[in-house]
Amino acid sequence: MTMYVIKRLLQLIPILLGITFLSFAMMHIAGSDAVVQKYDRAGIAVAAEVVAAERAQLGLDRPFLTQYIVWLGNLLHGNMGVSFMTGRDVFATFMDKLPATLLLTASSVLVTIAVSVPLGIAAAVRRNSPVDYVIRFFSFCGNSMPNFFLALVLLYLFAVQIPLFSVLSSGEGLEHLALPTATLAIAMSAKYLRQVRAAVLEEMGKDYVLGAKSRGIPFSWTLRCSILRASFGTILTLLALSIGSLLGGTAIVESIFMWDGVGKLAVDAIHGRDYPMIQAYVVWMAFIYVVVNLLTDIVYRIADPQIGWKEGRRR
Template sequence: MKHYITKRLLLLIPIILGLTFLTFALLYITPGDPAKKKLSAQGIAVTNEVLEKTRQEMGLNQPFMKQYLDWFGKFLKGDLGNSFKDGTSVADKLSKGMRYTFILSFSAFFLAITISIPLGIYTAVKQNRFVDYFIRFLCFIGNAVPNFLLAVLFIYFFCIYIKVFPVVAKGNMQGLFLPALSLALPLVSRFIRQIRAAVLEQLNAEYITGARARGNRETYILFRDVLHNALISIISIFGFSIGTLLGGSVVIESIFMWPGVGKLMMDSINARDYPVIQGFVIISAMIYVVVNLLIDLCYQLIDPRGEE
């Protein structure tokens, strides 16, 4: 296990290098001039002389590799740079919003697994019965409806029509429920179908037939054998949803005005505030990579035979 962990940690080094370089390169070639955006936002007349001076102050007149190496050197020290828009620290800007984004993402994830695990198992046990068809039909609809449309419908029904929740989320528990539900429902639909498939694969295996022939109870077979062997597939499903949650939360936060990084990212994209965008993308990618590493470690704990 120690050898496996060391090997995976060493593999993170080229992954992080590739992520930082690719992110920086994509933003570098993106159309638009951050210096011009900054001057326009401040109401300053954009002349060639002023524009050139501003680009020099922002470091935009340097060659690509020089800009990247300067940024990467600061990144290794924990410095994500300063915002092009107002000159404040990117780390400070992101830290204020990331806490709320983590709360929203964790709440949506917890809600999704709380609903999907029992329903996924139940539909597998009740295969080809009415309840199975009905839940699968709801899952089909849930997969087809994007979360931003759900958010708009929830705002109209719960906030405007029956006025149970506030239109603008204020960072409290009451404002958290609808954004979390909007993120969770599409995941629930996906999780139920995949959990059902994983459980059915185990239920149709030969060792289950043998366990039934030995007189074991169905509940014992389900919770002792089936769930344990289906656990790897279920954990994989949950791990791959991290990227969906982090990406989807940006749109949902903007709709509900949840005080996470969603609005910050939308404003940064419009203002061509590259340091803030880079910081968010890198942090999100690192979270995704680390979560997948933890999932692989869980694989080894559940089934040590897979250890390399």
């Protein structure tokens, strides 16, 4: 297992290099930088000499490769730079925004589990019944609505028509967490309950379930002790994918609800061409996906001893 973990962590190095280089290149291809964006947003016309001086101060007058190598060297020394927009340390700013994203991630995952797992099991157990049809219908509706549309619908219903929540989040109190959590949980639950249903149906069709039934073992016992345990791998994989994407910050949802997390931070940085902040977000995204997938593989292989550690082959 130790060699497997080391190998997976070493794979993070070329992934980080490739992703950071591509993101750095795409921001430069956009055709403007933080200095130009700052004066454009303010609507101020300044002399070209002033713009050139500020660009030189930030190092934006250097060639693209030079800027990237300087940034990469600073990163290897533990320095993620200073924000072009605020002048604050990038790492400190990022860490200030991370707790909000962690809170939104935890609440969304918990609600998703509470909704998708029971409904997926109910749809599988009552296959082709009215219960199954209703659950699948709402799952289809949830899958058909993008997050930004669902967020606007929830805002209109529960902040405008029925003023239970405020339109904009102040970031204080659990009441401001409800709508962004509901937006993410509805979308994820609609997708994942179908996967849970399919996994449970696959297990229910196997011979051991029929054998248990023929021996008079109650189906509820077989469901709890055998079917759900065998379906654990699918559920675990789905949760890992959700946690990875949510920890990266759901930029659209955070921006709509003004939730002050890393997703909104990344959107603001992209608008302002804040290269150090964008690169910090890219490094975080790549790191969290590799780590979450690695932890998922470890838990999955511990839960299922039949899976070996070498290349994931069965022994």
